[in-house]
Each structure stands twice: as C-alpha cells, then as structure tokens.
Amino acid sequence: MVIGIGVAVTLLVPLVPLFQPYMIQFAMLWVLILMALTWDILGGQMGYNSFGNVIFVGVGMYTTAVVQREMFFGAEYASVAGQSSLSLVDYLTGLGIGMGSGAILSVALAAFLGSGILALRGHYFAICTLGLGVAAGELASGWDYIGAGSGLVTPLPPDGVGESSTFFYYVFFVLVVITFMLLRWLYSCRFGLAINAIRDDEDKAEAMGLHTTRYKVVAWCVAAFFLALTGGAFGNLMVFIDPTETAFAGATFGVWMVLMAVLGGKGRLWGPVIGATVFHVLQETFWTYLFGWQRVALGLLIVAVVVFFPLGIVGWVRERFAHRFGEAVDPAARTEQVTLGDGT
Amino acid sequence: MTVILRVENVRKTFGGVVANNDVSLDVQAGSITGLIGPNGSGKTTLFNSIVGFHPIDGGEIWFGEKKLSHRLTPEIARMGLLRTFQQTRIFGNMNCVRNMQIATPHANDSFRTMFSRFPKAVTEKAEHLLEFVGLYSKRNLLAGDLSFGQQKLLEFAMALMNEPKMLLLDEPTAGINPTLINGLIDRLRRAREEFGITLFVIEHNMRVIMNLAEQIFCLAYGELLAEGPPEQIQNNQRVIDAYLGAG
Amino acid sequence: MGDLQILIDAPIFSVQLLLDGLLIGAIFALVAYGLALEWGVTNIINIAQGDLVILGGYVALTVYHLGVHPLFGVPIAAAVLFCVGWLIYRTVLFRVIDRDLFTSILATFGISILLQQLIDKVYGADVQTAEANLGTLFLFDNQITLSNIKLVAFVVVLACGGLLLWFLKRSRTGQAIRATAQNARAARIMGIDTEHVYSMTVAINAAICGAAGALVVMVWVIQPFIGLAYTIRSFMIVVVAGIGNLGGVLAAGMGLGVAEQFAGFLLGAEFQIGFVFALLVVILVVRNLRLARKREYLH
Numbered sequence: 001m002v003i004g005i006g007v008a009v010t011l012l013v014p015l016v017p018l019f020q021p022y023m024i025q026f027a028m029l030w031v032l033i034l035m036a037l038t039w040d041i042l043g044g045q046m047g048y049n050s051f052g053n054v055i056f057v058g059v060g061m062y063t064t065a066v067v068q069r070e071m072f073f074g075a076e077y078a079s080v081a082g083q084s085s086l087s088l089v090d091y092l093t094g095l096g097i098g099m100g101s102g103a104i105l106s107v108a109l110a111a112f113l114g115s116g117i118l119a120l121r122g123h124y125f126a127i128c129t130l131g132l133g134v135a136a137g138e139l140a141s142g143w144d145y146i147g148a149g150s151g152l153v154t155p156l157p158p159d160g161v162g163e164s165s166t167f168f169y170y171v172f173f174v175l176v177v178i179t180f181m182l183l184r185w186l187y188s189c190r191f192g193l194a195i196n197a198i199r200d201d202e203d204k205a206e207a208m209g210l211h212t213t214r215y216k217v218v219a220w221c222v223a224a225f226f227l228a229l230t231g232g233a234f235g236n237l238m239v240f241i242d243p244t245e246t247a248f249a250g251a252t253f254g255v256w257m258v259l260m261a262v263l264g265g266k267g268r269l270w271g272p273v274i275g276a277t278v279f280h281v282l283q284e285t286f287w288t289y290l291f292g293w294q295r296v297a298l299g300l301l302i303v304a305v306v307v308f309f310p311l312g313i314v315g316w317v318r319e320r321f322a323h324r325f326g327e328a329v330d331p332a333a334r335t336e337q338v339t340l341g342d343g344t
Numbered sequence: 345m346t347v348i349l350r351v352e353n354v355r356k357t358f359g360g361v362v363a364n365n366d367v368s369l370d371v372q373a374g375s376i377t378g379l380i381g382p383n384g385s386g387k388t389t390l391f392n393s394i395v396g397f398h399p400i401d402g403g404e405i406w407f408g409e410k411k412l413s414h415r416l417t418p419e420i421a422r423m424g425l426l427r428t429f430q431q432t433r434i435f436g437n438m439n440c441v442r443n444m445q446i447a448t449p450h451a452n453d454s455f456r457t458m459f460s461r462f463p464k465a466v467t468e469k470a471e472h473l474l475e476f477v478g479l480y481s482k483r484n485l486l487a488g489d490l491s492f493g494q495q496k497l498l499e500f501a502m503a504l505m506n507e508p509k510m511l512l513l514d515e516p517t518a519g520i521n522p523t524l525i526n527g528l529i530d531r532l533r534r535a536r537e538e539f540g541i542t543l544f545v546i547e548h549n550m551r552v553i554m555n556l557a558e559q560i561f562c563l564a565y566g567e568l569l570a571e572g573p574p575e576q577i578q579n580n581q582r583v584i585d586a587y588l589g590a591g
Numbered sequence: 592m593g594d595l596q597i598l599i600d601a602p603i604f605s606v607q608l609l610l611d612g613l614l615i616g617a618i619f620a621l622v623a624y625g626l627a628l629e630w631g632v633t634n635i636i637n638i639a640q641g642d643l644v645i646l647g648g649y650v651a652l653t654v655y656h657l658g659v660h661p662l663f664g665v666p667i668a669a670a671v672l673f674c675v676g677w678l679i680y681r682t683v684l685f686r687v688i689d690r691d692l693f694t695s696i697l698a699t700f701g702i703s704i705l706l707q708q709l710i711d712k713v714y715g716a717d718v719q720t721a722e723a724n725l726g727t728l729f730l731f732d733n734q735i736t737l738s739n740i741k742l743v744a745f746v747v748v749l750a751c752g753g754l755l756l757w758f759l760k761r762s763r764t765g766q767a768i769r770a771t772a773q774n775a776r777a778a779r780i781m782g783i784d785t786e787h788v789y790s791m792t793v794a795i796n797a798a799i800c801g802a803a804g805a806l807v808v809m810v811w812v813i814q815p816f817i818g819l820a821y822t823i824r825s826f827m828i829v830v831v832a833g834i835g836n837l838g839g840v841l842a843a844g845m846g847l848g849v850a851e852q853f854a855g856f857l858l859g860a861e862f863q864i865g866f867v868f869a870l871l872v873v874i875l876v877v878r879n880l881r882l883a884r885k886r887e888y889l890h
Binding site: 049051066101116117120122123124126127128130131132134135137139141142149250255262279281290292293296298299300301302303306308310 | 698702864883
C-alpha cells in the first residue's frame with residue numbers, strides 16, 4: 001500500500017510543473033541511490049569495502065557511448081557529435097544495445113578482476129580497489145580511441161524522447177526498483193546468508209565448506225551489472241563523458257557511494273537508499289550555500305559520519321526503537337541459563 | 345573396523361620451530377578418539393594440518409580413500425571432515441537460526457541453490473539441533489551476544505548441521521559451565537550414536553576425555569608419545585612425566 | 592614504445608633515468624617509513640599520508656616565497672606538520688583507533704579530501720615548485736645532468752632516516768613507541784601512556800611527511816591533488832618491504848622510483864601515475880597469490 005503510493009507519487013513527479021527545472025536533480029538522486037545500493041552488496045553485506053566500484057560505472061558509460069558512436073556515426077563522429085541527428089528508434093536501440101554490452105563487459109571484468117582481487121582481505125582489498133579506480137581513470141585519459149583526456153560526446157537524444165532529464169528520470173527509476181527488488185530477494189535467500197557469513201568470519205565460512213570465492217565473485221558481478229547500466233544511461237544524460245570527472249570519478253562518486261551507504265546504515269537494505277537521499281539533499285544545500293567550499297564540507301562530513309555516526313541512520317533508528325521493528329528480544333531469553341539433561 | 349583417518353609421518357614446521365614431527369596415527373570409523381598433550385605439544389597444529397588450514401611439510405594424510413595432503417579447507421569440509429575452533433568461531437552478527445542455516449552441507453551446491461531459499465525442513469532441523477544443545481530459547485539472539493560457552497555449544501550444533509562423517513573438536517569443554525559438562529559428554533556420545541559421526545577430540549580435562557574416548561593419542565614436543573585405551577594412557581609413565589614436566 | 596629505441600641507441604640515457612629514479616625513490620622510502628611507523632604502532636593506514644606530504648611542500652613553498660632558502664623549509668615544514676599531526680590525532684584519530692580498520696581508512700580518507708581541498712582553496716590548483724639554485728652537475732661529457740638539490744635531498748633523506756632510527760632506539764619516547772608497537776596492552780600495563788605514544792607517533796609521521804614534502808617541492812613539483820599517489824607509493828613500498836624493515840623500505844622505495852622513471856619515459860608521462868596505481872594492484876594480487884600457496888593471506 002505504502003509502496004504503491006510511493007511508486008505513484010514518484011511516477012507523477014515529472015508531471016508537476018514546479019519540479020520541471022529540477023528533473024536533473026531528481027534523476028541524479030536515483031543515480032546516487034543505485035550507486036549506494038550496489039556498493040552495499042559488498043561493503044555492507046559482505047564486509048568487502050570497495051573504493052573502486054566506479055570502474056564499472058566508467059566501463060558501462062564508455063561502452064554505451066562507443067557502441068552508439070560505432071553503430072550510427074563511425075569515423076565522421078567528431079564532426080556530428082553534439083547534434084541531434086538520430087531518429088527515436090535508432091537512439092533507443094543504440095542506447096539499449098550500448099547499455100546491454102556495457103553491462104556484459106562489466107560483469108566479465110568483475111569476474112576476471114574479482115577472482116584475483118577478492119582474494120585480498122580487509123584493508124588490502126580497500127586500497128587495491130582504490131588503486132584500480134584511479135588506474136582505470138588514468139588509462140582512459142590516455143586512450144585515444146575513447147577520446148583520451150578530451151572526453152567523449154554521446155549522441156543527443158532526439159525530440160521524440162521529450163525532455164532528456166525526464167526520460168532518464170524514468171530510466172533510472174525503473175533501474176532502482178529492479179535493483180532494490182532483486183537485492184531484497186537476494187538478501188533473503190541463501191546468497192544473502194552466505195555473504196553475511198563471509199562478512200562475519202570468512203575463515204569459518206571456508207571451514208564450513210562454503211564456496212566463498214564463488215559467492216564473492218557473483219556479488220561483485222551483480223554490483224557491476226547494475227553500475228554499468230547506471231553508468232551507460234548516466235553518460236547519455238550528461239551528454240559529455242570526462243574520463244576522471246564523470247566516468248571513473250573516484251574523487252566524487254567513488255567516495256560518495258561509500259559515504260552514502262555508511263551514512264544511511266551499512267548492511268541494511270534501506271540504509272543506502274536513505275543515505276543517498278539525505279546525502280543528495282545535503283549536497284545540494286552545500287552547493288547553494290557553501291559555494292566554493294562544498295568539497296571541503298564533504299571531507300568534514302565523511303570524518304564526522306565515520307567518527308560520530310558509524311551505525312548510520314537506519315542502524316541508529318533500529319537500535320533506538322528496536323521494539324518497533326520486532327527486533328527486541330525477550331530479555332528472559334538473554335539471561336536464561338542453558339541446561340543440558342544428562343540423558344540418563 | 346575401518347580406518348577413517350590416517351595420518352602418516354606428518355611433519356610441520358613454522359620457521360625453525362618443529363610443531364609436528366613424524367606424527368602417525370589412525371582413527372577408526374565410528375569411534376570417539378582423544379588427542380591429549382601438554383600445552384604447545386602440537387595438537388591444534390595437527391588439526392590444522394588435517395583440515396588443510398596450512399600445507400604440511402612432509403608425510404601424508406588420508407581420509408578414507410582420499411588423500412588430503414594438498415587439498416584446501418573448504419574442499420575437505422565438503423568431503424565430510426569438519427573441525428571446530430579452540431577460540432570459538434561463529435557468525436557474530438547473525439542470529440543462531442541463521443548461523444545454523446548457513447551451516448547446511450555445501451557438497452551439492454550449485455549456482456541454482458545459491459539463489460534458493462532454505463527449505464522448511466532445514467529450518468526445522470536447525471531448531472531441532474539448537475534444542476539438542478540447549479540453545480532453543482536463544483535461537484533469535486545474535487550469536488555474538490551469547491556467552492563464550494554458549495557460542496561453543498552453537499559451534500558444535502553448527503558442525504552437526506553440516507552432517508560431517510568425521511568431526512574434529514578442539515577443546516569442546518573449555519569455557520563451558522561445569523554443570524553442563526556431563527550433559528555435553530552425553531551430547532557428544534549421542535552425536536556418534538544418532539548421527540554416526542566419528543569424533544576426534546582435543547581435550548585438557550582428563551576426567552572428560554578418559555570418560556569419553558575409546559582410544560587416546562598423546563603428543564609431546566610435537567611427537568607422538570603414546571597411544572592406547574584410556575586405562576593404559578592413564579598409567580603410562582611417559583605420559584605422566586610429560587604432563588608433570590619431567591623427562 | 593618508440594622511446595625504447597632511444598634507450599637502446601643511447602644507453603647513457605638509462606643511467607640518467609636510473610639516477611633520477613634512485614634519488615626520487617629515496618624520498619618515497621622516507622614517506623613509506625613514516626606510514627609503516629604509524630601503521631605498526633597505531634594500526635591505522637593513513638590514506639592522508641600523501642596529502643601531508645603535499646601540505647609539507649606548501650609550507651616549504653610559503654617559506655620560500657618569504658625569501659628564505661627552501662632548504663630551511665625542511666625543518667620548518669617538519670615542525671609545522673608535527674603540530675598538524677598531533678592535532679589530527681587529538682581531534683579525530685583517537686576516536687577511531689580502537690575501531691575496525693575500515694573505519695580508520697575512511698576517516699583518514701576524509702582527512703585526505705579535507706586537506707587537499709583546503710590546500711586548493713589557499714594556494715590554488717597550479718603546479719608549483721621552489722627553486723633551490725644549487726647548480727647542476729654534468730657527468731659523462733655533459734650527457735647526464737644532475738641538479739645538486741637532488742643529491743642534497745638524498746643526503747637529507749638519509750639524515751632524517753638516521754635521526755628517526757636513533758630516536759626510536761635511544762630516547763625514552765622512542766622506546767615507548769617500540770614497546771607499544773609490539774604489544775599495546777602489555778605496554779599499558781607496564782605504565783606506558785599509550786595515548787601519548789599514539790599521538791607522538793602520528794605527529795612524528797606527519798613531521799616526516801612534512802620534511803619529505805619540503806624536499807619534493809625542491810626536486811620536483813607539487814599540486815594539491817597529487818597526494819593520493821604518494822599514499823599509494825608508500826603503501827606499496829611497505830607491502831613489499833614489510834613493516835619495520837628500514838633497509839628493505841629504502842631498497843623498495845628506490846626500486847619504485849627507478850621503475851616509475853622508466854615507465855614514465857617508455858609509456859609517456861601521462862601514464863606515469865596510472866602506472867603507479869596499476870603496479871599497486873599487480874603487486875597486491877601477486878603477493879597474495881604467493882601467500883595463498885602457503886594458504887596464508889596478507890595480514
């Protein structure tokens with residue numbers, strides 16, 4: 001019921017004239033939620049804190065743009081870039097095929113990298129993925145085929161699409177819903193339990209015979225899949241892809257996704273969603289009132305959240321109001337003595 | 345009787361320290377076998393070698409017809425040879441029932457089972473086994489909130505849930521409330537009788553191990569000192585010397 | 592790879608790269624030793640390490656702009672950064688020191704962003720350098736040029752390392768630091784004020800970074816946003832050499848310096864930073880694979 005109303009409201013938002021100028025911000029909110037949700041698969045549920053998930057965003061973004069370029073423009077792309085010369089069908093086909101191949105490529109990359117990198121534990125994994133993200137950005141900045149440091153322009157959406165921010169608002173919203181439902185299902189089945197077990201004690205999970213590597217790689221592939229789709233659409237929304245500012249944006253999205261998940265509550269399904277929303281509102285406020293100082297404020301915010309608010313919003317609320325969530329345990333069960341009959 | 349676990353001339357060193365030297369022993373299928381020895385005599389190292397926690401430097405280990413020497417821990421666990429830890433290890437941020445659920449056997453896991461829910465039978469079995477070790481009333485508590493002794497019982501229940509052929513227990517009674525020890529001995533016996541699990545037990549509590557085991561091996565300074573039934577071990581002068589620090 | 596031909600045709604040029612790499616690498620080693628010290632004692636991996644280096648560079652640059660010879664910037668930057676480090680511990684790190692490693696990594700990540708953005712606000716994003724004007728050495732019939740400041744910097748690095756070693760071995764605080772590194776709880780029981788030890792360690796590490804940064808600004812360039820590369824370099828060096836192995840750290844640092852010079856020359860300067868980060872990934876994975884054969888993993 002509540003969810004139904006929520007979905008209806010969300011679908012109607014673009015129709016309200018008052019919100020029209022802010023559609024890009026609303027679309028952005030979905031992007032951030034997608035990033036936080038997918039980060040939390042590894043970071044929150046599996047205990048593998050990645051700073052490098054942006055590589056999947058970047059791979060999806062570039063693949064989509066390159067596929068669009070090669071399908072419809074080819075060599076003379078540079079001269080027509082930035083002009084709306086595609087029919088609606090062509091545009092949607094290109095976008096769809098591009099995003100699809102981006103997702104496939106990302107999943108393949110996650111499987112390949114994952115089998116080596118996910119064997120690293122704890123902070124080694126965190127720092128290794130940090131290096132991975134930056135290395136990917138530097139590589140893209142030097143690779144001429146994808147425009148190197150001067151970036152890549154995606155085709156402009158044709159008129160039939162309508163306002164492009166509204167179009168992508170719906171695209172991202174559908175993605176968020178699919179991701180959220182899928183994760184809810186994943187966390188409730190054996191997969192969710194297994195990655196939680198890996199988070200709590202990986203050696204014990206191995207000693208119980210769990211296929212830990214398989215679970216870890218699949219978890220990263222799921223994250224990579226949705227991040228690539230997000231990236232593919234996001235590149236088209238931005239129209240211009242910069243290698244280190246939009247695609248492999250470790251210094252912005254790479255850090256934000258961690259911050260959003262921690263702020264909302266790591267390892268909780270709703271945590272990243274709420275964290276991303278709060279962060280987006282905060283960030284837009286910084287942008288307006290702290291002109292020029294927003295990045296400084298971001299650094300302060302990270303430190304403050306980590307130091308003073310490690311449980312995150314959802315974690316804190318659930319601890320504070322445990323009985324509301326049916327999580328409070330009968331105190332008798334806590335204190336009751338264990339007895340074992342002698343069997344005699 | 346058939347031999348389920350055969351350790352042949354196993355040697356393990358850490359840097360220059362010899363933790364196990366030329367250890368050979370056989371464990372009979374369906375038995376409860378004890379492993380004793382003073383602190384630092386290499387008991388836990390031997391367990392770690394058997395379940396593939398670290399590679400061995402020499403010798404061979406056989407589990408039934410299969411050679412274990414170069415296999416990895418998860419693989420060995422899926423073959424039905426499981427161990428519990430001296431410093432109990434459970435999944436602290438999950439409740440007891442979930443701890444039990446994830447402990448189901450993984451030998452037949454596939455990509456399909458990865459995304460399936462646990463059948464009702466698994467949950468029922470989990471609750472039944474929690475009842476078996478006296479933790480049923482605490483089944484919805486986070487495992488990390490249990491006391492050390494209760495975690496030890498939970499770990500034992502998780503091991504049973506995994507349906508192993510053989511279970512290596514590292515000091516099952518350490519940290520357990522003394523009033524529960526008789527009950528635990530009973531549970532260990534029933535694990536063998538009702539579930540058909542061969543038990544190989546490290547234990548410092550002599551009363552427990554003499555009561556429980558049919559065959560006992562004694563390690564000292566990384567080498568096998570003595571073997572035999574409890575009465576024989578109890579009266580073995582070399583074992584007594586090892587424990588009292590002589591010789 | 593066309594540049595490879597140059598190296599084959601003029602082998603003397605690789606001597607140039609080698610010398611540059613060794614001398615720069617020594618500075619990396621100094622920063623890495625600071626990182627290892629903080630890691631070993633407080634169990635915190637300081638992501639802001641590189642940004643402290645850059646901050647040290649800007650302090651020295653300020654001194655230079657005031658008309659003082661930039662070499663005096665080394666002790667001044669060290670002193671200023673010592674205070675900064677102490678402040679960082681007293682305001683932030685002491686709250687995360689007992690928590691899990693990810694918390695401290697994220698906290699220092701936040702500090703890193705904060706520092707680089709503040710530097711950017713104060714000094715701007717331009718690439719800057721301080722001219723030491725110590726002249727240049729010409730070797731092998733002028734085929735190799737070596738600015739004297741690089742040699743001086745190398746000597747300063749060795750002096751700093753020696754000083755640090757002497758401090759840790761001889762002084763009471765140094766001994767307390769080493770005791771805490773081995774076993775913090777035991778040290779506490781023996782009456783060592785571990786809080787004081789931690790804050791001193793973080794401050795000393797920052798001072799090392801400050802000195803290193805002052806050298807970097809003279810022999811190379813600084814820019815607000817290149818700090819992370821220094822963090823990654825030092826982390827890599829420590830992973831290869833191990834914590835608390837000064838000789839190994841120096842060797843690994845110089846090795847990295849040389850590798851970077853050659854990579855920058857052969858792949859093109861625009862790939863030099865990318866090379867550093869990619870090398871980190873390769874080193875971590877390879878090391879982990881080698882350990883996995885012993886069924887261990889990086890601790």
